[in-house]
Amino acid sequence: MSRVKKWFASMVPTTTNMEGFPAYDRSLEERYLQCLLTNTISNTFYATGYELLQEADRLHDEMLAKNPGFMAKALAFARNEGFMRLQPIFGLTKLTRHPEFKSVFRHVIRIPPDLAEFLTIMKSQGRGEGGRAVKREIAAFLNDMSEYWALKYNGRGRGYNLADMIATSHPVPKDDCRQQLFRWLLGKEADLSELPQIAAYESYKRAATDEERVRLIREGRLHVELVTSAGKPSAEVWNAIVEQLPIFALVRHLNALGRAGVLDGHRHYIEKRLTDSEGLAKAKILPFRFLKAFNEVRIPWVRDALRQSVELTFSNLPDIQGKTAVFLDVSGSMDGDCLQIGSVFALALYKKTKGNGIFWTFDTEVYDPGASLHDSILTQAERIRAMGGTDTSAPVRKLIKDGLKVDNIIMITDEQQNAGSEFYKVLGTYRKKMNPEARCFIVDLAPYHGHMVPPTDSLTHYIFGWSEQVLDYIGLAARGFGGMVERVENLVLGD
Numbered sequence: 001m002s003r004v005k006k007w008f009a010s011m012v013p014t015t016t017n018m019e020g021f022p023a024y025d026r027s028l029e030e031r032y033l034q035c036l037l038t039n040t041i042s043n044t045f046y047a048t049g050y051e052l053l054q055e056a057d058r059l060h061d062e063m064l065a066k067n068p069g070f071m072a073k074a075l076a077f078a079r080n081e082g083f084m085r086l087q088p089i090f091g092l093t094k095l096t097r098h099p100e101f102k103s104v105f106r107h108v109i110r111i112p113p114d115l116a117e118f119l120t121i122m123k124s125q126g127r128g129e130g131g132r133a134v135k136r137e138i139a140a141f142l143n144d145m146s147e148y149w150a151l152k153y154n155g156r157g158r159g160y161n162l163a164d165m166i167a168t169s170h171p172v173p174k175d176d177c178r179q180q181l182f183r184w185l186l187g188k189e190a191d192l193s194e195l196p197q198i199a200a201y202e203s204y205k206r207a208a209t210d211e212e213r214v215r216l217i218r219e220g221r222l223h224v225e226l227v228t229s230a231g232k233p234s235a236e237v238w239n240a241i242v243e244q245l246p247i248f249a250l251v252r253h254l255n256a257l258g259r260a261g262v263l264d265g266h267r268h269y270i271e272k273r274l275t276d277s278e279g280l281a282k283a284k285i286l287p288f289r290f291l292k293a294f295n296e297v298r299i300p301w302v303r304d305a306l307r308q309s310v311e312l313t314f315s316n317l318p319d320i321q322g323k324t325a326v327f328l329d330v331s332g333s334m335d336g337d338c339l340q341i342g343s344v345f346a347l348a349l350y351k352k353t354k355g356n357g358i359f360w361t362f363d364t365e366v367y368d369p370g371a372s373l374h375d376s377i378l379t380q381a382e383r384i385r386a387m388g389g390t391d392t393s394a395p396v397r398k399l400i401k402d403g404l405k406v407d408n409i410i411m412i413t414d415e416q417q418n419a420g421s422e423f424y425k426v427l428g429t430y431r432k433k434m435n436p437e438a439r440c441f442i443v444d445l446a447p448y449h450g451h452m453v454p455p456t457d458s459l460t461h462y463i464f465g466w467s468e469q470v471l472d473y474i475g476l477a478a479r480g481f482g483g484m485v486e487r488v489e490n491l492v493l494g495d
Contacts, residue, residue: 027455029070029485030462032063034444036078036087056087060094072100073491076107089114093121096134103493105137112153115141116160119168129168139171143178147197150181151226163187196220205230214240224249238262243269247283250274251309255296263299274305277312287313287348288341294378307376314348314377320474322407322439325358326350327395328384329413330367335386342412343381345443347371349410349474358404363388366398393426400426405434410474412443424453431459441474 035056063071072095079088092108095101109115115138122130129135142165154162162185173179176194183190184198192199200220204227207213217227217240224241227233233241238260245253250273257263263270273279287310294306328346330339350359350371359371361384371380392413399406409427431438440460442453453460463474463484 027485028059028062028066029074029488030455032059032071033074033078033484033488034462035059036074036091037082037084056090060091063091064094064098068095068098068100070489071095072104073488073493076104076493077488077491079108079110085114086117089117090121092118093125093127096122096127096130101133102137106141107493109137109141112145112149112162112165115165116153119160119165135169138165138169142166142169142171142182143174145181147181147195148223150185151197151201152223154185197222201226210234210236213237217241218244224253233260235260235262239265242266247273247276247279248285248289251285251289251293251306254293254302258297258299258302263302267301271301271305275308275312277315280309280312285313287344288337291340291344291378291381294382303378307378310344310348310377314351319354320349320352320357320408323356323358323405324349324353324408324410325360325395325399325404325406326353327409327411327413328359328361329363329390329392329411330361330384330387331363331390331414332386332388333390333414338414339384339386340381342443343384344377346410346412347377347380351377358406360395360398362391362395364391364394366395392423396423396426396430400430400433403434406438407435408439408441408474410441410443414444424457427453427460443474 060071063074071091075088075091075095078084088108092101092104095104109118119129119138122128122134130138142162145162150162160168166182166185171182173182180190180192181195181198184192184195192202197220200216201222204213204216204220204222207216213227214236216222217237221244224245227237227241238257239262242250242257242262243266250270254263254270257266290306290309290313294303297303297306326346326349328342334342346359350357351373355373359369361367361369365388369380369384390413392411395411396409399409409430427440438459440453440457441463442460443463453462461474461484
């Protein structure tokens with residue numbers, strides 16, 4: 001049987017989307033990855049936070065019962081390659097009674113706020129702080145904690161703080177330095193002679209002059225949250241902070257630095273940091289972080305540097321082979337973060353075609369926004385706006401009407417079709433008339449269930465979430481790389 005005939009044999013929808021339009025169930029593994037990589041348990045256009053939480057809880061339980069090994073790898077993948085936190089941590093609490101818990105704990109719990117979230121969820125489930133195995137992993141994590149972490153994350157009144165974690169897990173200090181660190185975190189008298197950053201912070205809180213504060217910031221390399229928590233910084237203090245901010249903190253605080261009036265004095269340094277391709281790659285900053293800063297800061301040279309940051313973020317990703325059509329959903333349900341982030345990714349994908357591509361937006365109609373290979377991604381993304389309903393088949397129908405043969409169709413959408421012909425039927429028509437080997441990539445930015453294409457279609461790849469791994473994956477998949485589920489199955493969890 002030919003590929004196209006097999007396709008027609010599997011066309012019967014198995015479910016409906018949130019709008020009641022025909023849709024298809026995907027495998028449990030795919031639905032689980034979608035939950036981990038897109039579900040932030042916040043209110044969305046079609047579903048409430050409570051509904052999403054219930055769905056997530058059920059999916060975690062189903063995956064644990066079916067395949068805890070895949071679950072562990074999926075949690076690690078979502079936390080480290082998808083850069084998501086809440087759902088991987090939620091899933092980890094479900095895995096605590098399984099041997100896989102030990103292998104994945106440090107892949108999910110990367111920083112103290114992760115551990116605080118983990119303990120809060122455990123307690124909300126009526127499970128206290130966990131059993132011996134859980135406390136053993138927590139104790140080992142705390143024994144590896146640096147001074148920097150102790151200072152940065154020792155907040156009070158935000159659920160579990162570091163003192164609470166020490167009190168519940170009772171870690172045995174691995175050396176005297178660690179013992180003094182634990183004592184300080186618990187509010188006890190401690191010898192800070194081997195803890196210079198903490199000693200500098202304690203002195204900073206008592207400092208009477210800006211000159212002394214600046215000296216302590218530089219000697220102790222005190223990070224911005226510590227300085228701002230001790231009082232409103234003066235311009236002189238902000239100037240001392242700027243050139244020791246990690247790149248991620250620099251991006252997050254650009255607006256505050258602008259309000260303090262200190263950006264222009266550090267122009268050369270800031271431009272250099274924001275356009276350092278190697279530093280940006282190591283920091284793994286998601287493109288939407290630059291977008292947020294771009295929307296907040298109005299200083300022209302800073303915005304220009306942020307434009308370059310985004311271009312550099314995507315510059316080393318693999319090119320996409322073959323003629324490629326990129327379609328961006330601009331319907332009303334995409335408005336907000338989905339559309340802003342989707343616009344950045346869509347334009348980055350279009351640029352990777354190097355002119356061998358098409359870029360259209362769509363709602364119930366199809367639009368050509370005149371995308372440029374030369375204008376910056378952020379400048380072009382800023383002009384894209386949400387509009388009407390959703391007809392995901394509309395851009396594929398236009399390909400057929402215009403007689404355009406492409407090798408790859410990439411659609412960035414929340415999949416909530418509510419008008420027009422069923423997407424999968426039109427895709428089948430396109431393959432039959434134009435290119436039977438056309439690959440389709442659905443980049444789903446939303447947590448809803450119900451998909452436009454059944455899992456039997458080997459030419460269609462589903463991608464969930466919005467990290468730059470999306471583009472990396474598409475570039476590889478266009479060369480025959482396996483599906484996202486296969487990628488997770490092939491992960492090896494080290495110690």
